[in-house]
Amino acid sequence: MIRQQKMTVVAQKQIATNIFELTLQGELVQEMTPGQFVHVKVSDSYEPLLRRPISIANIDKDKQEFTMIYRAEGRGTQILSTNREGQLVDVLGPIGNGFPVEEAQPGQTALLVGGGIGVPPLHELSKQLKARGVNVIHVLGFQSEDVCFYEEQFSALGDTHYATVDGTKGTKGFVTTVFDDVAPQFDVFYSCGPLPMLRALEQYYPDKKGFMSFEERMACGIGACFACVCDTTEGQDKAYVKVCSDGPVFPKGVVAL
Numbered sequence: 521m522i523r524q525q526k527m528t529v530v531a532q533k534q535i536a537t538n539i540f541e542l543t544l545q546g547e548l549v550q551e552m553t554p555g556q557f558v559h560v561k562v563s564d565s566y567e568p569l570l571r572r573p574i575s576i577a578n579i580d581k582d583k584q585e586f587t588m589i590y591r592a593e594g595r596g597t598q599i600l601s602t603n604r605e606g607q608l609v610d611v612l613g614p615i616g617n618g619f620p621v622e623e624a625q626p627g628q629t630a631l632l633v634g635g636g637i638g639v640p641p642l643h644e645l646s647k648q649l650k651a652r653g654v655n656v657i658h659v660l661g662f663q664s665e666d667v668c669f670y671e672e673q674f675s676a677l678g679d680t681h682y683a684t685v686d687g688t689k690g691t692k693g694f695v696t697t698v699f700d701d702v703a704p705q706f707d708v709f710y711s712c713g714p715l716p717m718l719r720a721l722e723q724y725y726p727d728k729k730g731f732m733s734f735e736e737r738m739a740c741g742i743g744a745c746f747a748c749v750c751d752t753t754e755g756q757d758k759a760y761v762k763v764c765s766d767g768p769v770f771p772k773g774v775v776a777l
């Protein structure tokens with residue numbers, strides 16, 4: 521159930537250039553699953569009015585804490601980055617349908633593919649897959665080394681390969697360059713990132729079972745405003761889906777890319 525709660529800042533730190541890790545505490549955490557997101561009101565005033573959707577990167581139900589990792593880019597996320605320990609943040613969530621962890625069976629291998637600010641939700645997903653006995657391979661794409669994060673955390677969970685556009689970390693190029701070089705063997709893929717990356721992934725592995733999380737621009741975040749609508753492919757039950765309430769995760773082939 522989606523709820524609104526003022527959650528307490530446990531920690532906020534910068535972990536890469538313009539990239540922040542924010543840990544919040546509150547009861548909402550009990551209902552979170554990997555791939556879901558929260559809709560954050562970044563200020564008490566009416567400016568900026570719209571909440572910002574941010575993925576859930578780490579869940580700790582024992583401590584009632586979750587972590588998000590975000591790029592402080594525009595006005596809203598820059599305000600969010602000024603929050604300090606003990607302050608309260610207005611959070612709506614958890615929202616959407618997350619990654620179906622049960623689609624990878626124990627003993628199978630899952631390929632997790634992320635690009636830029638699409639990488640954070642893959643961390644909690646990877647943790648839960650590993651806990652289930654699934655082997656995990658990560659292929660992570662960034663612009664450059666200075667915006668990479670969670671290298672140690674991903675390496676501790678499984679093989680991790682990097683692609684950077686400028687070649688400062690891992691393979692020079694895109695995640696597909698890593699597919700060419702490494703040719704990972706896997707049973708199911710999970711991914712989150714920019715549309716060109718999702719499109720390339722779908723074309724690269726047409727016969728594989730896969731799930732994709734979309735980061736469409738949003739307004740209400742709860743299925744009421746149509747800001748996040750995407751067309752579906754031919755033959756689907758609906759002509760369009762709302763990424764916030766029907767997604768953000770969809771099986772490969774549902775959303776027209």
Ligand SMILES: Cc1cc2nc3c(=O)[nH]c(=O)nc-3n(C[C@H](O)[C@H](O)[C@H](O)COP(=O)(O)OP(=O)(O)OC[C@H]3O[C@@H](n4cnc5c(N)ncnc54)[C@H](O)[C@@H]3O)c2cc1C
Pocket residue numbers: 557570571572573574575576588589590591592593594595596597598637638640641734735736737738739768
């Ligand atoms: C389901 C989902 C999960 C996301 N998870 C993360 C995450 O874990 N980490 C992270 O850094 N970013 C994530 N994003 C993208 C993040 O929401 C935007 O970067 C952020 O809203 C931009 O706000 P701003 O204040 O920096 O920019 P502004 O330019 O001030 O934003 C203006 C408006 O545009 C919207 N907007 C701008 N860029 C985007 C975008 N790329 N996607 C959606 N809305 C946008 C904002 O919500 C806001 O309404 C996610 C987006 C979605 C939809």
Ligand code: FES
Pocket residue numbers: 737738739740741742743744745746747748749762763764765
């Ligand atoms: S953001 Fe309003 S319907 Fe999805």
